[in-house]
Amino acid sequence: MFLSKLLEPVKAAAREAGATLWQMYQSGDFQQQQKADQSPVTTADLAANRIILNCLSELTPDIPVISEESYLVPLAQRQDWPRYWLIDPMDGTQEFVARSGDFAVSIALVERGWPALGVIYWPKEDVLYYATRGHGAFKQQRNLINRIKVNQHQAGTRLKIAISRRQPLQPIIDLLQTEQAADYIALGSCSLKSCLVAEGKADCYLRLGPTGEWDTGAVHVIVEEAGGKILDSEFMPLSYNQRDTLANPDFIVIGQTSLAWPELIKARRTERQLTT
Known part of the structure; x- marks a missing residue:
């Protein structure tokens, strides 16, 4: 209430x-x-x-x-x-x-x-x-x-990946575990790309580079209520208000949670200390 x-x-x-x-x-x-x-x-x-x-x-x-x-x-x-x-x-x-x-x-x-x-x-x-x-x-x-709901990805179809307009594409391509082709959807604003996943227009969004907790806070509940998740680059939950700087690790916004994402996207070691 x-x-x-x-x-x-x-x-x-x-x-x-x-x-x-x-x-x-x-x-x-x-x-x-x-x-x-x-x-x-x-x-x-x-x-x-x-x-x-x-x-x-x-x-x-x-x-x-x-x-x-x-x-x-x-x-x-x-x-x-x-x-x-x-x-x-x-x-x-x-x-x-x-x-x-x-x-x-x-x-x-x-x-x-x-x-x-x-x-x-x-x-x-x-x-x-x-x-x-x-x-x-x-x-x-x-x-x-x-x-809005996340997309239910069909086996054998191309992944739709939201990407930044202003970051090189190759580091994203390098994270794909398989040779499976993907379609890339370029958009500005971290939160707007996450919303693409929430409304089913993209299957995931890979974020490499600095962000703050204010970049994920609002969209986190939107993505989860739409059926998705936001995880760090080791596929672990993000945390809030546990670090001095409120800096996020690299993260991934995923739509359909039943997909075997670790088989599709390579995990990356991330800093998980409570303070920095």
């Missing part, structure tokens, strides 16, 4: 932040700089961040927030939080700057160490993906709402 009451206000917050991103994207009225990790951040990221923080502080003033674009509370202070908001005000900043339109707002509520509510908003397409734990995953485009 608690989650269902939060869902519509969170969807509204994502739309409001997304509208601001889209206006700044269309006008070109934003500035860009580099963060300490050399990743880009823009004044649009910061504007969306302020909108979401304001909305959440009014909605749930007693629930703390972790955002990619805000000061990160030290692990010792946050590791026992029973619940918290986990947000990425703009997932796909590089796509925003590159003018592809493939960027999204991501808002998750994490309860007892696991995502329980997730909302992804794609301003370019005016599409919302959302889910609450135990109640299914949905795609809303304008006023049309459909429940």
Whole structure:
């Protein structure tokens, strides 16, 4: 009941932040700089961040927030939080700057160490993906709402693999265990590629390279409620709020969980320490 009451206000917050991103994207009225990790951040990221923080502080003033674009509370202070908001005000900043339109707002509520509510908003397409734990995953485009499910892959058919627009393809090809041909679907934004799996347009998404927990939090519950999973590169579950930096390992978003994924995709050793 608690989650269902939060869902519509969170969807509204994502739309409001997304509208601001889209206006700044269309006008070109934003500035860009580099963060300490050399990743880009823009004044649009910061504007969306302020909108979401304001909305959440009014909605749930007693629930703390972790955002990619805000000061990160030290692990010792946050590791026992029973619940918290986990947000990425703009997932796909590089796509925003590159003018592809493939960027999204991501808002998750994490309860007892696991995502329980997730909302992804794609301003370019005016599409919302959302889910609450135990109640299914949905795609809303304008006023049309459909429940989404992962694809049931047919034996002998080509795998459909979601990939980044801006990463080399060969490292992904090298992870395939067999000579089986695959179709590659290029899209920006980590969360949007994961949503391709959730709605059955891709069988999996292989993510190599740095991401943060805010890149997977919202989409994690969406993928799971659609019938899939997000696992690290050793096919083990991801974890939340157990590391100083909140950095994710490489991971794979899988659709049909009954497929023998270790026979299709090579496992890669990943760093699994609780602190870094």
